[in-house]
Amino acid sequence: MTTGELSHAPTTIPRRPWFSGAVFILVGLVLAIGGVWLAAVGGSLYYLIAGIAVAATGALLLMRSPWALWLYGATLLGTTLWAIGEVGFDGWSLEPRLVAPLILGLWLLLPWVRRGLIGNGAGTGVGRTAVWAPALTSALAVVVLVIGFATPVGVNGTATARNYAGQVDDTVPASDWWFYGRTPKGDRYSPLDQVNTGNVKDLKVAWTAQTGDTMRPGEDIGGTDAGHEFNFEATPIKVGDTMYLCTGHSWVEAIDPATGKIKWKFDPKAQTDADVYLACRGVSYYQAPAGKSSVCPTRIIAPVLDARVVALNAETGKPCSDFGNNGFIDLKQYLGHVPAGFHFVTSPPLVLHDRMILGGWIYDNQAEQEPSGAVRAFDPISGKIVWAWDVGHPDQVVHPGDGTELTRGTPNAWGVYTADAALNTVYLPLGNATPDYYGGNRRPFDNAYNSSIVALDITTGQPKWHFQTVHHDVWDMDLPIGPSLVDLPINNQMVPALVQSTKRGEFFVLDRRTGKPLVETVEKKVPTNGVPGDTLSPTQPYSPGIPSVTPADLVENHLWGATPIDQMMCRIQFRQSAYQGQFTPPQLKPTIVYPAFDGVIDWHGATIDPVHKLLIANANYIPFRITMLPRGPFEKNGSVPAWNGSGNEPKLGAPVAPQYGTPYVGKVHPWLNPLGVPCNPPPWGTLTAIDLVSHKIVWQHPIGDTRATGLFGTHTNLPMKTGIFNIGGNMATAGGLDFIGATADDMFRAIDTKTGKVLWQVRLPAGGNATPMTYSVNGRQYIVIAAGGHGGLGTKTGDYVVAYALPQNKS
Secondary structure (H helix, E strand, O other): OOHHHHHOOOOOOOOOOHHHHHHHHHHHHHHHHHHHHHHHOOOOOHHHHHHHHHHHHHHHHHOOOOHHHHHHHHHHHHHHHHHHHHHOOOHHHHHHHHHHHHHHHHHHOOHHHHHHHHOOOOOOHHHHHOOHHHHHHHHHHHHHHHHHHHOOOOEOOOOOOOOOHHHOOOOOOOOOEOEOOEOOOOOOEEOOOOOOOOOHHHOEEEEEEEOOOOOOOOHHHOOOOOOOEEEOOOOOEEEOOEEEEEOOOOOEEEEOOOOOOEEEEEOOOOOOOOOOEEOOOOOEEEEOOOOOOOOOOEEEEEEEOOOEEEEEEOOOOOEOOOOOEOOEEEOOOOOOOOOOOOEEOOOOOEEEOOEEEEOOEEOOOOEOOOOOOOEEEEOOOOOOEEEEEOOOOOOOOEOOOOOOOOOOOOOOOOOOOEEEOOOOEEEEEOOOOOOOOOOOOOOHHHHHHOOEEEEEEOOOOOEEEEEEOOOOOOOOOOOOOOOEEEEEEEOOEEEEEEEEOOOOOOOEEEEOOOOOEOOOOEEEEOOOOOOOOOOOOOEEEEOOOOOOOOOOOOOHHHOOOOOHHHHHHHHHHHHHOEOOOOOOOOOOOOEEEOOOOOOOOOOOOOEEEOOOOEEEEEEEOOOEEEEEEEOHHHHHOOOOOOOOOOOOOOOOOOOOEOOEOOOEEEEEEEOEOOOOOEOOOOOOEEEEEEEOOOOEEEEEEEOOOOOOOOHHHOOOOOOOOOOOOEOOOEEEEOOOEEEEOOEOOOEEEEEEOOOOOEEEEEEOOOOOOOOOEEEEEOOEEEEEEEEOOEOOOOOOOOOEEEEEEOOOOOO
């Protein structure tokens, strides 16, 4: 080939980066438009500036200009410095700020993208060195992310070596678990130590039982459970040679604790069509005094979802004919008119000192003057009512008779009760007068007792004292479980104390004899700008004398998202919402409530190790948005039909809390962005140990990961260790272990109580959203958890009860 021919040889012209330019322009426009919106409501200017820069990068890419690389390099550098300025070196907070911009920077380094720019300026210094701009700034972003994720999260410490061995309650045999919290004190501590920190890694499945009660077919398409939240939240009890539990549809089952073989089942045929929440957290055991009952000398007493209680022969599972009406009592008696689904019981009654004590769940946010929240005590043999404690007459004991109607619309106590047998005292966790989000028509006794701990005499019902944890509660901060009881060393003597966990994440430590605080408790000023017609408390109680697990108030620069775009949407929503920190009252615009009614700590409460004086609590973090709306337009268009309380509640045509009797309806939703991602930053779940003597956090770590929680409500993801939403409690043992399921990742874990380190974990066949328990049979220790999922949390559903133990040759 001649020189002339070479000069006319065809050359390959690099393709213009159309796709890359279009992507950058599109991303940039979205950021810029959102940035204008955010700036207009007083938010950060970063998104507007970054959006313009990214869109300009896209335009330069289409022009095949190497200046695109310089501009994006500068943009990524600015983004990295801005991210550090906002959140420091917190890995999960850096992720939505840097990962997507980093991916775009790395994309620009791909050869086929860069080749598209060579034809325009390749021979200049600009073209030859442009690649270094995104390369160096991408490397910087990677380094910052690595540092962020390498930075320890939480509190890393070791529990102080203490030994108050004499403080373990010995009224329950070490081999058994008689109450929801093992003992009536609700500490959820077992003195068993065969499984310990040294051998827990060897735990294996000993047996698996299936109850047969599952979420019924067709739930999502109008089947029997349509509109119902089906959950398996039971903590079994174990008495002697049998374990007992209940299921989501109120079945009661007896299981051989060594083999998992089901001994008997009883289905009470609960009418649950109107119930929105299908769950049972446990059953109770009662042994009648000698000669008092030949029909059922030992019996299992269980709640039934259609507002009944059943007593069953503990040996046979047959109803006790000497109890109520052929084994059942109707809890609607003395409550007046009870619309369908407005009253039922999910927690095991407290059965102690020949009394069966319970309250019940009252349908939240439907109306004023709903059925009474009165707590009642029954004879556990005959089922006859002995006394009632009615908030409408708080200083009296009521002895209901024919025609008695207990005061309507009063605060109720729906969680598990705890008790001090020696003091003959039961501790009630009270909720709110209905509805939750508007209190303008509440009566003085409602305001005096809402969200309070109330101490009553077990035998007579005589009130002893009460302590309020929230004043004029319009946030649904009811106490969801009774306090955990523990004796604490104070001024060189052991003082009988209680520790009350709360949905706020605050802990109140009181003398359980008097209700007086044992650690500093103060009143702090809070916002009072609620809706017209309501008068709020200017202060709320706090307990700064002991650490809390309450989240920090939200601020714009700490909001989260999977990407810069959905994080920007969270910022816009934040700026558009009413929010002044904790106790911001619901208003006539979207109002952020955080902590919210799902807790920091919900119905599962906290565990106490009485030997080492540790409190261990799993916490849950997700904000909600509440909007109060005038009810007139909803009644006018028929979406909230008028109702005077007679008959059953009419069917609603809008997803709102109707709050009949008040001027408002309410809209209540978890605060998630358009991708279904929380707007608050991780961790979304933690496990914390607090020293009850030194009043310090010993350790605190995220608990759970995202493997079963994805975008748009899906259940597939990488196992990112963000800490995850959890429902269900934990329990501790003398083996130095804390066992917990609860998390939305369907895992079951054993934690070293001294350090908080995970020593063992296993995937459950379904969500383990219940509190585990432990017992021994013939010297072998078993750890048991109900694994059947939780409808509200969206975990995998099932009907499993799984027991773990050491292999026979390892124990």
